[in-house]
Structure formats: structure tokens, C-alpha cells
Amino acid sequence: MIGVFDSGVGGLTVLKALLRELPLESFVYLGDTARLPYGTKSPATVARYALQAAEALTGYDIKCLVVACNTASAVGLPAVSAHIAPVPVIGVIEPGAAAACAASRSGRIAVIATEGTVRGRAYEQAIRRGRPEADVQARAAPLFVALAEEGLAEGPIAEALAHHYLDPLFASSAPAPDTLVLGCTHFPMLVGAIRAAVGPEVCIVDSAETTARRVRETLTAAGLADGGAAGTLRLLATDAPERFARIGARFLERPISPEEVTLIDL
Amino acid sequence: MIGVFDSGVGGLTVLKALLRELPLESFVYLGDTARLPYGTKSPATVARYALQAAEALTGYDIKCLVVACNTASAVGLPAVSAHIAPVPVIGVIEPGAAAACAASRSGRIAVIATEGTVRGRAYEQAIRRGRPEADVQARAAPLFVALAEEGLAEGPIAEALAHHYLDPLFASSAPAPDTLVLGCTHFPMLVGAIRAAVGPEVCIVDSAETTARRVRETLTAAGLADGGAAGTLRLLATDAPERFARIGARFLERPISPEEVTLIDL
Numbered sequence: 001m002i003g004v005f006d007s008g009v010g011g012l013t014v015l016k017a018l019l020r021e022l023p024l025e026s027f028v029y030l031g032d033t034a035r036l037p038y039g040t041k042s043p044a045t046v047a048r049y050a051l052q053a054a055e056a057l058t059g060y061d062i063k064c065l066v067v068a069c070n071t072a073s074a075v076g077l078p079a080v081s082a083h084i085a086p087v088p089v090i091g092v093i094e095p096g097a098a099a100a101c102a103a104s105r106s107g108r109i110a111v112i113a114t115e116g117t118v119r120g121r122a123y124e125q126a127i128r129r130g131r132p133e134a135d136v137q138a139r140a141a142p143l144f145v146a147l148a149e150e151g152l153a154e155g156p157i158a159e160a161l162a163h164h165y166l167d168p169l170f171a172s173s174a175p176a177p178d179t180l181v182l183g184c185t186h187f188p189m190l191v192g193a194i195r196a197a198v199g200p201e202v203c204i205v206d207s208a209e210t211t212a213r214r215v216r217e218t219l220t221a222a223g224l225a226d227g228g229a230a231g232t233l234r235l236l237a238t239d240a241p242e243r244f245a246r247i248g249a250r251f252l253e254r255p256i257s258p259e260e261v262t263l264i265d266l
Numbered sequence: 267m268i269g270v271f272d273s274g275v276g277g278l279t280v281l282k283a284l285l286r287e288l289p290l291e292s293f294v295y296l297g298d299t300a301r302l303p304y305g306t307k308s309p310a311t312v313a314r315y316a317l318q319a320a321e322a323l324t325g326y327d328i329k330c331l332v333v334a335c336n337t338a339s340a341v342g343l344p345a346v347s348a349h350i351a352p353v354p355v356i357g358v359i360e361p362g363a364a365a366a367c368a369a370s371r372s373g374r375i376a377v378i379a380t381e382g383t384v385r386g387r388a389y390e391q392a393i394r395r396g397r398p399e400a401d402v403q404a405r406a407a408p409l410f411v412a413l414a415e416e417g418l419a420e421g422p423i424a425e426a427l428a429h430h431y432l433d434p435l436f437a438s439s440a441p442a443p444d445t446l447v448l449g450c451t452h453f454p455m456l457v458g459a460i461r462a463a464v465g466p467e468v469c470i471v472d473s474a475e476t477t478a479r480r481v482r483e484t485l486t487a488a489g490l491a492d493g494g495a496a497g498t499l500r501l502l503a504t505d506a507p508e509r510f511a512r513i514g515a516r517f518l519e520r521p522i523s524p525e526e527v528t529l530i531d532l
Contacts, residue, residue: 033307037303041300041505045300147409152430157426160426161423165299240307240311
């Protein structure tokens, strides 16, 4: 099985990309809904939660762990990797940063993310490892998370908020970035409103897609890819499985029944 | 000391009202910022968190506990009261419901709150205890919380969201309510946008004010009111004291330095 971990339902956008990229694998997804959101919590607290989640997923005999949460990827990846070695651990930040480096012509790259991810400067650091001369501007867009969870990802409120967050990056007098990284797993839900705010020329990097490709490459390189039958999917949540099912269905783009979601304690 | 407990910074609107109503008392405020928000979590989880917070505050020798969180008031009050008896415990729902019953002429009362408070029907039940014939309509307005925390409580986005949440209650073809209860401690921050959406005739009940009066009455009746010198204020948070200070200052309407906020573990 491949383990996927997020603070809640946002990582289901990554799971959706993984299911498309790796249709013959089995997955176990854990949403830490009892303690979400991670984006406003301190790095030490998020790292501790990530370790507990990784520990719980090792009980499912996973061959690979995807940390499908930007905040946890930003602050918890080294500790998680050390804890469950030799199982490979893949976060969402490094693949997104690499895709942005490849996509940008001008080197001017914008990032929108949660408060925690922006404060930790993880995308800046990862992008500068690929392109040391890059001009990276990051901005927190925390209301996008609540908007996506409430099913208001489209329409005038989403578009007004997209302008609120993105105009300072794209409509100022400085030369505009040519690439925008969606540095939070909720944000692909809002891509329509985001596209309307930044215009048709900007390359939008969705780290769900890039992470799914990275997982496939990692499994293939390690000889762990499954050529078997179509896989299974297990969904775990630490609180409120009914809400996880109802809101998660929008993110996964398929119905989820509450009975499919197993409640666990970390 | 009077103990005040909330999931985060929202209860600071209640603390502000308490400081105004009871300027000679001392207060200890606990924001459970490591586990916020409570509004989307299950009743059992919220009740457990509330008990842990009450337990921690009894260490400060409190003479009264204010549960300044609607979600925790809705699901945790009986357990908390039993646990720390004979210390009186006052929630925010009953005072707000009583004020709405007194204010409404028509008996048509609207309530906006978090998902958890609405689902638990606590305001409906409390209002119907006071006015059994009341026509109560409750609606969740979860994005208001994120909006208030981000300092976007005024302006076009707040006004668009206020219409989104309130028009179905106030601008439909049915006779409109004459009273609106702000059933979440964050919502008084948005009263300008809310007022613009519902018009000048609707009575808006802010449970922070009504709860502060109830605390004063309770202390006076029990002979526990303090006639001493101006009191002290202690602020506790379970995570990210810097963020608590920065965002809390808007709610308390006075500067808070991060050094004033003590980090505790529950």
C-alpha cells in the first residue's frame, strides 16, 4: 500500500492525482481532522502531529509515504523520513518547486500557501536550490482553505478573494511573475477563480500533479511499482467521518459514504 | 480569578465585554490554539477538550468559569459543570438565547453560528425554553471566522459573504426575523457587514455582552463579586503565542505582546 497523510481533506486532491497516475496501486489515506488546520500551528506542533500520523500509517505495511500537506511537508519531512526509514517519504513541496523552476522563463515565481508554509519559507528555499537567481514572492491565502471546504470555490466571493490575494503579486507596478505555485492542497479547487485573477499567460503549478508523478518515478526507480490488479482505497480520519465524507467527495470528485471512513485515534 | 476558556482568540470578544462589565476582577484566559477550530469537530471531541481546559484553569484557583466558545458551550457545559462543581460555569448560549427571547417582538429569530453549534441545535433549544412558540432559523457561517481572524472583517468581501449567509434568512419571501443572534464569538467583529446585510431594523444580539452581564449577576448573587483594586489579566494559549498576540489584539482592542501569552500544554 501507499500511505497518504494530510491534516484533513485537502490532500484528497493529491490522492486523486495519485489514483490517476497509479491506477494499479492500493492506498491508505489518513486525514487528521481532529487537529486541523495545521497551517496556523507552530512548526514543533505540526512536526509532532506528522510523526504520529506516519507512525499510524506504518501499521498498514506501507511501501511509500506521501505527506500530502504542504505545512507538514515544510516542517516535518526530515523527522518523518528518519522515523520510518527505509520507507521512502515524499512531500509536496519539492516536486512543486522543481516544476516551477522548470516552467518559469523569467525566474519570477509567485507562491500562495498557508501561513505556516509561507512563514517557514520552504518553497523559497526549494526553488532557490533549483534556480539560485529566482525572484520568489510568497503570500499566505488562508481564506482559500475555508472557501474550498465550504463549496464556494467558484463565483463572485472566490473571485474577489483571488484578486485580494493575487493582485499585490501580479497587478503591481513591478514585473509580474510568470509562474504561480499553488502551495496548499486545497488551492487546486479554486483554480478557476485564481486563473481569472492572474490572467491566461501565467503558468499555474499544481503540486498534486507533480507529486503524483514524483511518486511514480520513485516507486519505479526502487523496483516497488505494482503491476497487479486494480488497487484498494482505505480512508481514515481522526474525527467527524461524516464531514470528511461530505466535504472530501468534492475534493476526490467521487462520492464517499461515511461508512467508508474509519475513525482512528492518534 | 475568573477563568475564561475558548478554542482560540474568538472568546477575547467575551473577555473584552467582561473587562468592561467587571473592571475590578482578575481574569485568566485560555485559548486552545493547538486544537482550534472546535466548530467542525465532533461533540465528543469538543467535550473532551473542554474538560481538559476546565481542569487546567482550576489550577488558577478560579471562582467562576466562563466557557466563551459557543461550540464548547453547546456540547460541553454539563460535563464541565459537574467536573468543577461547586465553581459556577457560565456558557455563552443561554445568555444569548435569553436576550433574543426578550428582544424579539415577532418571535422570528435567526441564529448564525459555526457548523457544530448549528448541528447541535443548542440555540433553538435554549430559545424555545424561553419562548416555546418561537420560529428559530439557524445557519452556519463558518467563513466569518477565518475572515475575522485575517482582519478582513470590513469591506466588499465581508459584505458579499454577509449577503451570502444572511439573504436566505432575511431576503426570502417568508416574513423576515426581527432578531439575529451572533452565535459565535468571532462574529461581533463583523457586525458592520452583518448590519449592512440585514438592514437597520433587525435587533442584533451579541452574546459577549449578554454573557458578561450574566457573569456579573451570578457573582453578585453568590456573594463572590470583588470590590478590590483593579484586577490582573493572564493569557494562556496551547500553541503559537505570537499568532495569538497578533490576531488577539484585534479582538481585545488593545495591544498584546507575545511575552504576555504563556504557552501551556493540555
